[in-house]
Amino acid sequence: MISSIAELISDRIGTMPAGERRAAQTLIANYPLIGLKTVAEFSAAAGVSSPTILRFVSRLGFQNYPEFQSALQDELAAQLQSPASRTLNPASPSGAISPMLEATLENMRETFRHLSDRQLADIATRLAERRGKTFLIGGRFTDPLARYMAAHLAIIQPDVYHLAGQESIWRDRLIDMGKRDVLVIFDIRRYQDSLVRFAETAHQRGVQIVLFTDQWLSPIARFARHVIAGRTAVPSAWDSSAALFVVAETLIGAVTRQLEADSAKRIRDLEGLR
Amino acid sequence: MISSIAELISDRIGTMPAGERRAAQTLIANYPLIGLKTVAEFSAAAGVSSPTILRFVSRLGFQNYPEFQSALQDELAAQLQSPASRTLNPASPSGAISPMLEATLENMRETFRHLSDRQLADIATRLAERRGKTFLIGGRFTDPLARYMAAHLAIIQPDVYHLAGQESIWRDRLIDMGKRDVLVIFDIRRYQDSLVRFAETAHQRGVQIVLFTDQWLSPIARFARHVIAGRTAVPSAWDSSAALFVVAETLIGAVTRQLEADSAKRIRDLEGLR
DNA sequence: CAAAATACGTAACATAAGATACAGCGCTCC
DNA sequence: GGAGCGCTGTATCTTATGTTACGTATTTTG
Missing domain, CATH: 3.40.50.10490 (Glucose-6-phosphate isomerase like protein; domain 1)
Structure with missing residues (x-):
């Protein structure tokens, strides 16, 4: 089961052509903030052209770039709001x-x-x-x-x-x-x-x-x-x-x-x- | 000293007119994700018009909306990289x-x-x-x-x-x-x-x-x-x-x-x- | 090695986003 | 109560962003 975009990417990165793979790696490395910037910035950071970014996004199953960004934002919102992501916090004593x-x-x-x-x-x-x-x-x-x-x-x-x-x-x-x-x-x-x-x-x-x-x-x-x-x-x-x-x-x-x-x-x- | 945009806002929220204050409150309540969305979405969430959002952003000292968004993203990037900095508002020990x-x-x-x-x-x-x-x-x-x-x-x-x-x-x-x-x-x-x-x-x-x-x-x-x-x-x-x-x-x-x-x-x- | 298919980037395009001008309204202060 | 100021929203404009078409390069395959 795929629950986050990061997982989705690592799942499909094997099937991607070189340019899109660079896009994927760049996104993972600066996850997820690069994906919230413009296509131009993303493409520059990845060292590829804008259309490559768009093809990458489309391969992940998104209709267009804004839709992809919305998904990232939703994910981020969930992360920021739910303490679940912070359960690593050692201050919380285990137990009943x-x-x-x-x-x-x-x-x-x-x-x-x-x-x-x-x-x-x-x-x-x-x-x-x-x-x-x-x-x-x-x-x-x-x-x-x-x-x-x-x-x-x-x-x-x-x-x-x-x-x-x-x-x-x-x-x-x-x-x-x-x-x-x-x-x-x-x-x-x-x-x-x-x-x-x-x-x-x-x-x-x-x-x-x-x-x-x-x-x-x-x-x-x-x-x-x-x-x-x-x-x-x-x-x-x-x-x-x-x-x-x-x-x-x-x-x-x-x-x-x-x-x-x-x-x-x-x-x-x-x-x-x- | 002001280190985050949230602080900047609470510092100036008192001097803002009603509409901009609503923008500020909405942003604080959904910090910072609403600010990463488009002006139109932000304004709709706050129940004000687009220009009010832009005036609000400008009052915070940003030249334009994208610059404001970049600042939010930078802040978020810093937060995501060092979870340690996510502790309580570091500026608060002064207050009672x-x-x-x-x-x-x-x-x-x-x-x-x-x-x-x-x-x-x-x-x-x-x-x-x-x-x-x-x-x-x-x-x-x-x-x-x-x-x-x-x-x-x-x-x-x-x-x-x-x-x-x-x-x-x-x-x-x-x-x-x-x-x-x-x-x-x-x-x-x-x-x-x-x-x-x-x-x-x-x-x-x-x-x-x-x-x-x-x-x-x-x-x-x-x-x-x-x-x-x-x-x-x-x-x-x-x-x-x-x-x-x-x-x-x-x-x-x-x-x-x-x-x-x-x-x-x-x-x-x-x-x-x- | 040749030919086809795929991938990639350049450049033109369309669209949606941010910015601005302006007018109406409400509020404050004489 | 009236004049002035400041705030806000509508409508318009401009910019820049995402999108697409197409030609070239690169890889793959027969």
Whole structure:
């Protein structure tokens, strides 16, 4: 069974004429990046002419050069996204640790790899500067994350509201939202229409939206000021929100730190109320 | 110092207009492959027009799109050749974020090290065997975890209830609970008296308790049939529930697998109801 | 050794990709 | 509330990329 283009090549390289073989060798040697460049560059690197490259590609079974490039890109995408290719990583202790945990840990690393300190700091600052109100809402499975975040933020600053209950209830809250306010939305597949509509209206009212979503980006990303794309794929029937959860905790921590002085006093006051 | 295009983007994303920011977010979420595709594909994925993509690229300092693509390819080439460089964003130790992530990951490993597959399997089996009802409840910060778990379990089996609202409300629900039922409680420091009392009464009625708590063990552990102790310490003002969250997800997955046949049908039926 | 077949490169072509000009729109700031 | 600025998309243009046709070179075979 042939699963990668590299295998396909080594399978057929024996039957190729000299020029195409040079093309094949060049591609294998710089796999797969040479194949993503133009035909002219590829041919120059291999020391053959452009048509030879095209004949080579065609011999591999591709209709045209772009199709060949797409295949390479898909392969690369799979490699970059799945931790499978990194199982060589000696840090992962063998044994009966569930693949679920491994995938989750990898999701978190991957999520944070695509997330700069700067970006998180910007969002934290936005949440910490107390110009307006902060609203949080989530989808079917992610609403608990919104609640979790709201539960913490509400302690360190005023005017934090979790939007819960029926759609009509939180839709009506739009009336209270304006330019100075921030709306934090959690939305992963399958994206909920009601949330998208809600986000759109809020956006029109000038509300700044912070979106927690998966790597495929909820349509709400269109309206969002900040987008956090977390990895959700795990070997389970369900998607995992764990990576987003950790990002949320990280943000909570960052906001708390920024509000250090204020929040310390506020927390003391709250304690006093008990 | 800026070493990668991803960093360059997160550095300037703050100064970008909305459309270009969407381009940036899309690229980061699918880094770097979207950038290797054509302008048209990139723009479609980001939901903006081609010129916006080109302006975005130009703002990053590239003369034209091919030059931008070459830079991405060079970066990718370097990454593919030395897997070592694929470690975490090397520029992050400065921020207070990386330690947070590291601690969280370590918490999870540690949590699972003290958790045998057998134990998880037992709990999953208990939750899967449909003899009685399943109730879930949590404390101030952990109730969202209870909700999260309830949201999933309720889909794959009947008689799953999250206990919410005022104490008096869920206290009254005790009347419905008996030997055949399971109560899942989330309780970490500072342990809530109300929850402890609730657990005690439930225990007296013969309810089997599954407790999610921290490494210091909530007093509820006295009454619990199964105890899951997660690590919660992170360099932050707050404790982290992330490890417990991951255990919860793992359990959800395990229960779903055990109910495979039943739940598949049930999920299909639910889809039909939409 | 000769003749045919195959392979390869040059050069012309067509097409699809990136770049640009411009107009409409929304936003911000007086 | 109005004027100005800046951002965005449509439509057009230009470039360069992939493709193909064809002639020459090379190898193979009878």
